Amino acid sequence: xxxxxxxxxxxxxxxxxxxxxxxxxxxxxxxxxxxxxxxxxxxxxxxxxxxxxxxxxxxxxxxxxxxxxxxxxxxxxxxxxxxxxxxxxxxxxxxxxxxxxxxxxxxxxxxxxxxxxxxxxxxxxxxxxxxxxxxxxxxxxxxxxxxxxxxxxxxxxxxxxxxxxxxxxxxxxxxxxxxxxxxxxxxxxxxxxxxxxxxxxxxxxxxxxxxxxxxxxxxxxxxxxxxxxxx
Amino acid sequence: xxxxxxxxxxxxxxxxxxxxxxxxxxxxxxxxxxxxxxxxxxxxxxxxxxxxxxxxxxxxxxxxxxxxxxxxxxxxxxxxxxxxxxxxxxxxxxxxxxxxxxxxxxxxxxxxxxxxxxxxxxxxxxxxxxxxxxxxxxxxxxxxxxxxxxxxxxxxxxxxxxxxxxxxxxxxxxxxxxxxxxxxxxxxxxxxxxxxxxxxxxxxxxxxxxxxxxxxxxxxxxxxxxxxxxx
Numbered sequence: 405x406x407x408x409x410x411x412x413x414x415x416x417x418x419x420x421x422x423x424x425x426x427x428x429x430x431x432x433x434x435x436x437x438x439x440x441x442x443x444x445x446x447x448x449x450x451x452x453x454x455x456x457x458x459x460x461x462x463x464x465x466x467x468x469x470x471x472x473x474x475x476x477x478x479x480x481x482x483x484x485x486x487x488x489x490x491x492x493x494x495x496x497x498x499x500x501x502x503x504x505x506x507x508x509x510x511x512x513x514x515x516x517x518x519x520x521x522x523x524x525x526x527x528x529x530x531x532x533x534x535x536x537x538x539x540x541x542x543x544x545x546x547x548x549x550x551x552x553x554x555x556x557x558x559x560x561x562x563x564x565x566x567x568x569x570x571x572x573x574x575x576x577x578x579x580x581x582x583x584x585x586x587x588x589x590x591x592x593x594x595x596x597x598x599x600x601x602x603x604x605x606x607x608x609x610x611x612x613x614x615x616x617x618x619x620x621x622x623x624x625x626x627x628x629x630x631x632x633x634x635x
Numbered sequence: 636x637x638x639x640x641x642x643x644x645x646x647x648x649x650x651x652x653x654x655x656x657x658x659x660x661x662x663x664x665x666x667x668x669x670x671x672x673x674x675x676x677x678x679x680x681x682x683x684x685x686x687x688x689x690x691x692x693x694x695x696x697x698x699x700x701x702x703x704x705x706x707x708x709x710x711x712x713x714x715x716x717x718x719x720x721x722x723x724x725x726x727x728x729x730x731x732x733x734x735x736x737x738x739x740x741x742x743x744x745x746x747x748x749x750x751x752x753x754x755x756x757x758x759x760x761x762x763x764x765x766x767x768x769x770x771x772x773x774x775x776x777x778x779x780x781x782x783x784x785x786x787x788x789x790x791x792x793x794x795x796x797x798x799x800x801x802x803x804x805x806x807x808x809x810x811x812x813x814x815x816x817x818x819x820x821x822x823x824x825x826x827x828x829x830x831x832x833x834x835x836x837x838x839x840x841x842x843x844x845x846x847x848x849x850x851x852x853x854x855x856x857x858x859x860x861x862x863x864x865x866x
Binding site for chain 2: 521
């Protein structure tokens, strides 16, 4: 999109929002919800890993992966490597985060995969994996022909943006779903924890918006025939 | 975005999804939830107006408003008129839809504005209104200078897309929130109504995705100096 503004300043706002979001989700899960544990008799501590990994691991690192390709002052091959490694980290942490939700459900006797959040989560992680594998094969190794690359690139961006927007929206869905459960169990609707969780979702949405502004802003001058900056 | 595909075929898929979404939300609110009423002793019938107006009135008509500017075979001034009238209809139905949520809460003794869905809803309707007024003044009447128009247009598109994505995401949040309330009151998690509501949200998200594909696809040849097709 031909927004004639530089992408770089948007990334600084996004980084600040990323730090804020990470702090908020950690304060929520550790201070308000009792902490994180892989094995525990209090199964809620297992659940707590889920929002932490999904927000910090999947959404934030995934967003940094998207922005890295547009904003880092590196050669294209180096930016590609950073881009694909960060996305791989986000994907792996996302998969572990989803696993913890199943683990919590299974150990607590709660049904799996009935909610919109869970359905979308599965769809998103599968699409994210497909996008990563396609990107790796076509743009990195072994690499497609120049025609395949240049014709794929706009779709790589559009599909990636689509999956990422879905991921941010699904984070908001998850935070709202968990908070609704807690409020139905007696948590104060206007209490400090409720406000904190809602603000975490707002920060995640703002972060996603600034990641998207980075995608449509102007990157550094293009080095060769295909680049984000050409879009 | 330079997707070298025509926008028009995406609009046909979007129209089909719009019809599907409209049917799903009507079946839910009328068949499963007992129908719609402006005044009723059963306050749930007042609430039922909310999802119907927000999905059909705000999301679907708002999406059609977005697509109309890109896809209709009309002169630019005519497309503008269709675009702004459809957005005005969406905005007005959205405001009435939000009012019914407050009406239901107030008549049922339920707290207002504690959830993420409600917060985002207020933000979205305000941003939508600002976007409409700015668009009317700059692009329609009295109209800004050519420089203001051409510099505003990419931001008009980006801001409009941002607000619309938020609106679709918030529809999903609202459907999940209501369904979670119902499931906490005993509705079967894998029952036909739960599946119907979740599928309504999935259809709304797919509709939103096809509206976005229309925005980034190629429109008919541009008639003059500034146009969506130049973006």
